[in-house]
Amino acid sequence: MQSSQIRLNKATGEWVIYAPSRRKRPQDFQQACQEKSLVDHSQDTCPFCHQNNAHPEPSILEMFNSESTNWQTRVVSNKFPALNFYENPKRILEGIYMTIPGYGHHEVVIESPDHQLTIATMSVWEIEIIIETYRQRYLKLMADPKIMMVIIFRNHGQGAGASLRHPHSQIIATSIVPSHRRIQEAEAQRYFDHWAECVYCHILNFEIEEQKRIIVENDLFVAFVPFAAEVPFEIWIIPRHHQADFGSITPEEKTAFAMILKDVLSRLYNKLNNPDYNYVINTAARYKAEEPQLHWYCQIRPRLTTPAGFELGSGMSINPSIPEADAAFLRMNN
Amino acid sequence: MQSSQIRLNKATGEWVIYAPSRRKRPQDFQQACQEKSLVDHSQDTCPFCHQNNAHPEPSILEMFNSESTNWQTRVVSNKFPALNFYENPKRILEGIYMTIPGYGHHEVVIESPDHQLTIATMSVWEIEIIIETYRQRYLKLMADPKIMMVIIFRNHGQGAGASLRHPHSQIIATSIVPSHRRIQEAEAQRYFDHWAECVYCHILNFEIEEQKRIIVENDLFVAFVPFAAEVPFEIWIIPRHHQADFGSITPEEKTAFAMILKDVLSRLYNKLNNPDYNYVINTAARYKAEEPQLHWYCQIRPRLTTPAGFELGSGMSINPSIPEADAAFLRMNN
Numbered sequence: 099m100q101s102s103q104i105r106l107n108k109a110t111g112e113w114v115i116y117a118p119s120r121r122k123r124p125q126d127f128q129q130a131c132q133e134k135s136l137v138d139h140s141q142d143t144c145p146f147c148h149q150n151n152a153h154p155e156p157s158i159l160e161m162f163n164s165e166s167t168n169w170q171t172r173v174v175s176n177k178f179p180a181l182n183f184y185e186n187p188k189r190i191l192e193g194i195y196m197t198i199p200g201y202g203h204h205e206v207v208i209e210s211p212d213h214q215l216t217i218a219t220m221s222v223w224e225i226e227i228i229i230e231t232y233r234q235r236y237l238k239l240m241a242d243p244k245i246m247m248v249i250i251f252r253n254h255g256q257g258a259g260a261s262l263r264h265p266h267s268q269i270i271a272t273s274i275v276p277s278h279r280r281i282q283e284a285e286a287q288r289y290f291d292h293w294a295e296c297v298y299c300h301i302l303n304f305e306i307e308e309q310k311r312i313i314v315e316n317d318l319f320v321a322f323v324p325f326a327a328e329v330p331f332e333i334w335i336i337p338r339h340h341q342a343d344f345g346s347i348t349p350e351e352k353t354a355f356a357m358i359l360k361d362v363l364s365r366l367y368n369k370l371n372n373p374d375y376n377y378v379i380n381t382a383a384r385y386k387a388e389e390p391q392l393h394w395y396c397q398i399r400p401r402l403t404t405p406a407g408f409e410l411g412s413g414m415s416i417n418p419s420i421p422e423a424d425a426a427f428l429r430m431n432n
Numbered sequence: 433m434q435s436s437q438i439r440l441n442k443a444t445g446e447w448v449i450y451a452p453s454r455r456k457r458p459q460d461f462q463q464a465c466q467e468k469s470l471v472d473h474s475q476d477t478c479p480f481c482h483q484n485n486a487h488p489e490p491s492i493l494e495m496f497n498s499e500s501t502n503w504q505t506r507v508v509s510n511k512f513p514a515l516n517f518y519e520n521p522k523r524i525l526e527g528i529y530m531t532i533p534g535y536g537h538h539e540v541v542i543e544s545p546d547h548q549l550t551i552a553t554m555s556v557w558e559i560e561i562i563i564e565t566y567r568q569r570y571l572k573l574m575a576d577p578k579i580m581m582v583i584i585f586r587n588h589g590q591g592a593g594a595s596l597r598h599p600h601s602q603i604i605a606t607s608i609v610p611s612h613r614r615i616q617e618a619e620a621q622r623y624f625d626h627w628a629e630c631v632y633c634h635i636l637n638f639e640i641e642e643q644k645r646i647i648v649e650n651d652l653f654v655a656f657v658p659f660a661a662e663v664p665f666e667i668w669i670i671p672r673h674h675q676a677d678f679g680s681i682t683p684e685e686k687t688a689f690a691m692i693l694k695d696v697l698s699r700l701y702n703k704l705n706n707p708d709y710n711y712v713i714n715t716a717a718r719y720k721a722e723e724p725q726l727h728w729y730c731q732i733r734p735r736l737t738t739p740a741g742f743e744l745g746s747g748m749s750i751n752p753s754i755p756e757a758d759a760a761f762l763r764m765n766n
């Protein structure tokens with residue numbers, strides 16, 4: 099099998115990951131248009147259910163709760179990894195182009211032994227264990243000096259790119275920081291240099307004052323629809339306390355984050371009929387964890403619209419919804 | 433009805449368009465997850481077929497061919513416009529945020545009177561008329577001094593965001609230039625300042641020399657899979673002659689562009705079973721048309737994969753295909 103590699107787009111400065119382990123033959127894409135069905139294993143054959151031995155590789159991490167001898171969450175290597183940790187991330191020139199062997203880690207967090215659950219239907223303690231699993235893997239992966247960035251994300255439903263039903267998240271750790279992230283850092287830096295304040299703290303305080311786009315708050319976190327949401331019902335969950343690095347989350351914050359994540363995802367589940375969504379934990383890249391202008395947050399994007407040619411060409415979204423109306427709808431208790 | 437507006441994301445510098453004319457009620461999104469079917473009007477009810485009067489608004493432009501008294505292409509206002517030309521694009525502060533009333537133009541190019549055709553199955557002369565229609569509207573929209581950028585794009589198939597079957601493209605003209613485009617301009621500028629050469633010319637010449645990623649060439653255009661293609665079978669069609677501005681296309685280039693566009697889209701149609709795709713004509717924003725470092729091109733992106741949480745969080749694509757293999761597959765004559 100060919101190895102993963104990362105190539106630089108010379109015209110835009112953007113990196114693209116090539117993952118031959120996820121590859122199809124060209125002719126297989128003919129089918130791909132028609133059949134995009136999510137594999138819905140029964141519990142008897144699901145590779146993530148713990149009675150099955152379909153995942154013979156050892157666990158990277160298992161977390162237990164006191165009431166069971168089985169694991170509650172389990173981390174394994176992705177069977178079709180986008181990146182591989184046996185590669186060496188040295189830069190290679192191919193004529194005028196730059197390539198890096200695809201160094202990195204690609205892990206799956208099996209979120210529960212229960213095949214049927216999703217975060218919206220889990221209890222808060224189950225979600226807390228998932229967040230603790232994220233935290234431990236995040237710190238461990240960041241301890242690898244070749245890793246520059248760790249992305250923790252969840253794909254829920256086929257339209258969000260999920261290929262298995264059993265509740266799971268993924269973690270990808272890369273040896274590079276993409277230009278997209280660097281541009282956000284530069285914006286935050288410029289803002290800080292003007293205002294001597296973190297732009298995310300500034301936004302957070304303004305949203306709390308205005309209340310128009312708030313969905314729900316607790317002592318340590320606030321969930322709101324951002325003023326310039328790119329898609330209908332986009333939600334940010336952000337810690338009140340300034341914190342660039344997800345790895346610095348405190349035990350109290352873990353509980354509060356689990357509570358608000360469950361609350362917000364339950365609202366989507368109940369009010370929008372279990373929509374497909376992605377969430378991602380946006381946290382500081384290496385060397386940025388102490389920066390006063392960065393602030394981690396969890397970004398949830400329901401997949402209710404299809405970006406088309408205009409979005410691809412301009413990089414700008416067209417949102418048919420209005421953030422204030424979306425927030426009001428999600429805020430209602432009914 | 434509420435007017436369109438454009439909001440600035442304070443944290444990223446990105447603009448987002450809010451288009452209430454395209455709006456659904458929150459509860460309508462419950463259905464949206466399940467039913468995403470493209471409206472496949474019969475020819476009797478299709479609003480774009482010329483025997484039907486469903487499009488009562490006047491044509492913005494009609495193009496004829498010598499053999500018929502009916503139009504061959506027709507441009508109308510989009511019935512559900514993302515932007516409106518009666519707005520005034522003045523900046524408004526809303527607390528800490530910036531908004532612009534949604535000034536702009538949103539037009540539909542009906543590409544043919546024939547409901548069943550698509551570009552892959554049209555003749556070259558029919559495609560030439562479409563390109564001439566693009567050119568005339570492009571020049572006309574750029575003559576509006578409030579317009580900063582014109583995006584010409586095509587959504588083919590439901591997975592690419594199309595909502596009607598009758599062959600059509602769209603044109604959106606905006607009063608702003610999105611940060612995505614400014615970043616590409618800055619990359620090209622830096623490259624030019626280092627090398628005294630247009631990065632796109634440099635790429636083009638290297639690709640012609642290497643041949644590994646070329647699909648097809650003619651005297652005036654080259655079609656290839658870019659070295660850092662973001663999705664399987666991404667294709668760039670680029671003029672050989674340095675040209676920042678699509679509006680400068682010559683009559684000979686129009687014919688050559690029509691020929692290569694048909695060739696490339698026919699290969700996708702035949703070899704990949706008529707996949708959904710978007711194409712967009714990436715051309716210089718206002719004041720950039722004479723710049724030596726910019727170069728227009730047509731970017732085609734088949735919609736064979738689903739971007740998921742990693743892509744949303746990192747801005748980086750994972751491509752399961754390999755550009756050289758994709759190009760070889762499309763190059764084969766069979």
